[in-house]
Amino acid sequence: MMKETNSKIKSGDATSGRATELFSQHQQDIYKSTDRMFAVLMTVQWIAGIVAAYWISPRTWIGSLSQTHLHVWAAVFLGGAISSLPILLAITRSGRRSTRYIIAVGQMLMGALLIHLTGGRIETHFHVFGSLAFLSFYRDWRVLVPATIIVAADHFLRGFFWPQSVYGVFAASQWRWLEHAGWVLFEDTFLLIAIKRSVSEMWDIAERTAESETLTEDLEAHVVQRTAQLAATNKELESEVAERKLAEEALRDSEGRYRLLFESNPLPMWVYDLEVLTFLAVNDAAVRHYGYSSNEFLGMTIKDIRPAEDVPAMLDNISNRPAGLREAGVWRHQKKDGTLMDVEITSYPLSFAGRGSALVLANDITERKRAEEALHRSESQLRQALKMEAIGKLAGGVAHDFNNLLTAINGHSEMCLRRLTPEDELYRHVEGIMKTGERAAALTRQLLAFSRKQILQPQVMDLNSVVVELSKMLQRLIGEDIDLLMGLDADLGRVKADPNQLEQVLMNLCVNARDAMPKGGKLTIETGNVRLGEEFAGEHLSVPPGDYVMLAVSDTGCGMDALTQASIFDPFFTTKEVGKGTGLGLATVYGIVKQSGGSVWVYSEVGQGTTFKIYLPLVEGSVEKLKVDTGVPELLSGVETVLLVEDEEVVREMAMEVLQECGYQVLEAKDGSDALQVARQHAGEIHLMLTDVVMPRMSGRELTKQLTPSRPDMKVLYMSGYTDDAIVHHGVLDEGTAFIGKPFSMHALARKIRETLDAPVAV
Amino acid sequence: MDSNFVPDCPDLMLPSRPRRKNARLVLLLSTVMWAALVATGLWWLWGYENAPGVGAISPSQWPSQSRIQLAPNGPTLVMLAHPHCPCTRASIGELARIMTHSQGEVRAYVLFTRPEGSPEDWEKTDLWHSAADIPGVTVVKDSEGVEARLFNAATSGQTVLYNTRGQLLFSGGITGSRGHFGDNAGQGSVIAILKSEVPGQTETSVFGCPLFNPQSECKVLNDEGNK
Numbered sequence: 005m006m007k008e009t010n011s012k013i014k015s016g017d018a019t020s021g022r023a024t025e026l027f028s029q030h031q032q033d034i035y036k037s038t039d040r041m042f043a044v045l046m047t048v049q050w051i052a053g054i055v056a057a058y059w060i061s062p063r064t065w066i067g068s069l070s071q072t073h074l075h076v077w078a079a080v081f082l083g084g085a086i087s088s089l090p091i092l093l094a095i096t097r098s099g100r101r102s103t104r105y106i107i108a109v110g111q112m113l114m115g116a117l118l119i120h121l122t123g124g125r126i127e128t129h130f131h132v133f134g135s136l137a138f139l140s141f142y143r144d145w146r147v148l149v150p151a152t153i154i155v156a157a158d159h160f161l162r163g164f165f166w167p168q169s170v171y172g173v174f175a176a177s178q179w180r181w182l183e184h185a186g187w188v189l190f191e192d193t194f195l196l197i198a199i200k201r202s203v204s205e206m207w208d209i210a211e212r213t214a215e216s217e218t219l220t221e222d223l224e225a226h227v228v229q230r231t232a233q234l235a236a237t238n239k240e241l242e243s244e245v246a247e248r249k250l251a252e253e254a255l256r257d258s259e260g261r262y263r264l265l266f267e268s269n270p271l272p273m274w275v276y277d278l279e280v281l282t283f284l285a286v287n288d289a290a291v292r293h294y295g296y297s298s299n300e301f302l303g304m305t306i307k308d309i310r311p312a313e314d315v316p317a318m319l320d321n322i323s324n325r326p327a328g329l330r331e332a333g334v335w336r337h338q339k340k341d342g343t344l345m346d347v348e349i350t351s352y353p354l355s356f357a358g359r360g361s362a363l364v365l366a367n368d369i370t371e372r373k374r375a376e377e378a379l380h381r382s383e384s385q386l387r388q389a390l391k392m393e394a395i396g397k398l399a400g401g402v403a404h405d406f407n408n409l410l411t412a413i414n415g416h417s418e419m420c421l422r423r424l425t426p427e428d429e430l431y432r433h434v435e436g437i438m439k440t441g442e443r444a445a446a447l448t449r450q451l452l453a454f455s456r457k458q459i460l461q462p463q464v465m466d467l468n469s470v471v472v473e474l475s476k477m478l479q480r481l482i483g484e485d486i487d488l489l490m491g492l493d494a495d496l497g498r499v500k501a502d503p504n505q506l507e508q509v510l511m512n513l514c515v516n517a518r519d520a521m522p523k524g525g526k527l528t529i530e531t532g533n534v535r536l537g538e539e540f541a542g543e544h545l546s547v548p549p550g551d552y553v554m555l556a557v558s559d560t561g562c563g564m565d566a567l568t569q570a571s572i573f574d575p576f577f578t579t580k581e582v583g584k585g586t587g588l589g590l591a592t593v594y595g596i597v598k599q600s601g602g603s604v605w606v607y608s609e610v611g612q613g614t615t616f617k618i619y620l621p622l623v624e625g626s627v628e629k630l631k632v633d634t635g636v637p638e639l640l641s642g643v644e645t646v647l648l649v650e651d652e653e654v655v656r657e658m659a660m661e662v663l664q665e666c667g668y669q670v671l672e673a674k675d676g677s678d679a680l681q682v683a684r685q686h687a688g689e690i691h692l693m694l695t696d697v698v699m700p701r702m703s704g705r706e707l708t709k710q711l712t713p714s715r716p717d718m719k720v721l722y723m724s725g726y727t728d729d730a731i732v733h734h735g736v737l738d739e740g741t742a743f744i745g746k747p748f749s750m751h752a753l754a755r756k757i758r759e760t761l762d763a764p765v766a767v
Numbered sequence: 768m769d770s771n772f773v774p775d776c777p778d779l780m781l782p783s784r785p786r787r788k789n790a791r792l793v794l795l796l797s798t799v800m801w802a803a804l805v806a807t808g809l810w811w812l813w814g815y816e817n818a819p820g821v822g823a824i825s826p827s828q829w830p831s832q833s834r835i836q837l838a839p840n841g842p843t844l845v846m847l848a849h850p851h852c853p854c855t856r857a858s859i860g861e862l863a864r865i866m867t868h869s870q871g872e873v874r875a876y877v878l879f880t881r882p883e884g885s886p887e888d889w890e891k892t893d894l895w896h897s898a899a900d901i902p903g904v905t906v907v908k909d910s911e912g913v914e915a916r917l918f919n920a921a922t923s924g925q926t927v928l929y930n931t932r933g934q935l936l937f938s939g940g941i942t943g944s945r946g947h948f949g950d951n952a953g954q955g956s957v958i959a960i961l962k963s964e965v966p967g968q969t970e971t972s973v974f975g976c977p978l979f980n981p982q983s984e985c986k987v988l989n990d991e992g993n994k
């Protein structure tokens with residue numbers, strides 16, 4: 005507080021001093037400026053005096069003579085003398101007190117001169133009062149003193165020496181001059197008052213100016229301080245602005261990136277209004293994917309890209325949508341060209357331009373779905389293959405042993421029947437045994453067929469001829485209630501397949517059709533050349549695209565539902581009553597066709613019927629002549645030496661007995677090693693080796709390899725119920741290999757032996 | 768402080784004491800000389816202003832040879848004037864004031880002297896017209912100053928006043944000094960006579976230009992009353 009007071013006192017002293025300084029400076033300025041005005045005024049007065057003298061009294065006359073009037077010379081010289089010093093001082097010593105005193109004297113003397121030059125006109129006397137007023141411009145009362153003295157002295161002196169010229173009388177009072185001086189003093193009084201007030205005002209102005217300057221200084225200091233603060237604040241603001249700009253740029257970059265993410269997202273994206281369902285924004289992928297332009301999209305609703313039948317479900321889905329991100333599932337969408345596609349929808353609610361909206365990501369999964377379906381099919385097929393493989397292994401294992409047993413059973417039964425007559429009491433029983441054995445053999449063949457483990461002997465063939473040759477038997481097979489219709493393509497291409505197996509296929513399909521038409525109907529067998537496209541071949545048939553020969557078997561039966569269709573090729577699946585079907589028919593068909601490189605396609609409608617279509621690859625080449633069983637009842641005989649190699653004793657004994665009965669010389673071996681030894685010990689030629697394929701320690705193929713070098717002319721006939729790939733590859737018998745499958749009949753064996761021996765030697 | 772600031776004591780602000788002293792001395796001497804010169808000039812001018820012209824002994828009886836007719840029913844005032852004399856402007860002005868005061872009780876004539884050989888209308892100056900404009904004043908050309916000589920006038924502005932009987936009532940100038948307007952003894956006396964009052968003076972000095980050339984018959988008097 006004390007410090008502040010001292011500061012104010014100091015500030016007051018400084019202001020007072022500054023006020024004095026300002027007052028003096030102002031006063032001096034006034035003095036100088038008034039000096040300059042008087043310098044000008046006195047010059048003008050001098051000139052005016054000359055003009056007035058020259059105008060009023062240019063010349064003086066004496067009769068007819070004249071000369072320049074004395075007033076003119078007085079105006080020039082005396083006026084110049086009066087004005088000279090004041091003007092000179094006003095110029096050279098402006099502002100000084102002596103200057104203004106001399107100016108005051110000069111001005112009043114100039115007034116006296118002018119009055120004289122104008123003939124003492126009363127009007128000119130106003131010059132005196134005007135001069136006093138002008139002198140008061142100095143705002144220095146002391147200037148009026150010499151001026152007043154000059155006026156008084158003028159009147160006093162002239163009144164004293166020439167009273168008539170001043171007072172109009174020859175003898176005026178000696179105090180008369182005071183009357184004149186009194187009027188001058190009268191004016192001086194007012195001028196003094198005015199000067200005093202003016203000086204007071206000057207002081208006020210000076211003080212106010214000083215105070216104003218002090219305030220200004222304070223204000224300037226404050227301004228400087230505030231300016232510094234503002235500069236600092238400005239700097240902070242600039243920094244903030246820069247940061248804000250950076251943030252805005254970052255935001256713009258971010259917006260740009262997110263816009264880029266939206267617009268260049270490879271997946272179709274759009275924003276739609278939740279209320280009116282109109283598109284609000286779409287990205288390029290949506291435009292490309294759906295075929296609509298951006299403008300077209302913006303004039304559409306999301307209902308427009310859906311099939312009409314899906315719109316109610318979509319509206320229901322939107323009305324019941326939960327908040328937040330959600331998977332809206334898979335929907336069908338329709339492109340501009342009408343193509344339907346499956347899209348997986350993910351949506352997220354947001355506010356877009358102030359409107360309740362949803363961002364939608366549409367992932368076209370049409371191809372993925374197809375791939376999944378294809379994968380599903382492949383998996384099913386793989387499962388089926390694995391299942392078939394397992395069943396095949398089982399069937400193979402069973403068939404190997406079972407066929408050996410059946411070979412013995414059927415062989416011995418056949419031999420018994422050869423020794424018996426139908427009249428014999430045992431004949432019927434042995435015949436029963438043999439028939440049962442044949443049925444068991446057929447069952448075993450079917451097991452191998454559907455598990456694709458049977459041995460095929462494919463050849464180029466005409467499918468029509470198979471159908472035609474089998475047609476009579478088929479007609480008998482299906483009965484009279486069913487009409488058998490044929491639609492065979494005369495220009496049917498060739499296929500390479502095992503004719504016997506294809507007969508089996510056709511019979512199985514016909515039997516199946518027959519069973520589907522218990523009340524009769526029509527069974528149609530058609531053939532034709534078809535070209536399978538990539539899509540159909542791959543998706544529906546799992547075969548390579550290309551040219552195929554089609555065999556179609558159609559019925560007008562009860563048909564099948566989808567569930568049944570899915571299982572009809574499974575082994576042991578049947579819709580027939582127990583005991584009426586083995587469940588292996590269509591499985592066998594499927595196995596044979598697949599093993600032949602073809603495919604089966606089924607189309608069925610419940611109550612309408614079923615169509616099976618078999619597709620077999622079309623091949624080039626001439627038809628090979630079918631080997632027809634001559635049906636000769638007699639055993640074909642020979643005298644050649646046959647090496648019989650069979651590890652199964654019952655089969656070996658039966659075969660040896662058949663061969664001996666046919667006249668052959670038989671060398672018996674119980675396995676490979678034994679056969680090698682027998683062969684070494686036998687000095688003579690061995691014309692043929694009849695050997696089992698699957699044997700312990702040494703297979704039939706290995707045995708052949710070891711014997712062939714020493715006996716290159718020896719022919720080999722393999723026999724087997726199941727080969728285990730020893731002589732077959734993928735079910736197909738090696739080229740040039742003779743083979744007879746177990747179980748075989750006596751006649752079949754004798755015929756096969758004979759054919760093998762008679763066959764030309766391969767070069 | 769402003770570098771132009773000079774306090775109210777300028778003589779003390781000179782750069783050095785000797786120069787300042789010399790300057791003051793020069794200023795003082797200059798002032799004294801100036802004052803003396805001006806005083807002399809003014810004194811001389813005032814002297815000139817108050818120096819009267821040649822006075823006249825006007826005839827005490829109206830000159831019978833005069834072409835001017837004496838007014839039968841009132842005083843007759845005659846002013847003898849030089850048409851180009853600047854000092855006479857004040858006399859004409861004072862005459863106008865007299866005529867204003869007389870209110871038609873006096874017949875006034877202003878006789879403008881026209882020297883011999885003067886150009887035509889030489890006398891028709893502004894003074895002529897000013898005088899002619901005064902009500903009750905008759906302006907008359909006085910060729911070769913015949914009338915002036917009859918009234919013994921030698922200085923412009925000489926004014927004489929006669930009564931109806933031709934007796935001189937006043938003679939002299941009606942201005943206080945040369946070309947000087949304002950109340951004066953001559954003017955006041957004429958007005959007093961016209962008001963039948965006792966005039967202060969019946970004779971006054973005349974301030975004006977000589978009416979005649981120096982070599983003319985009418986000699987210029989150097990002092991009032993001396994021929």
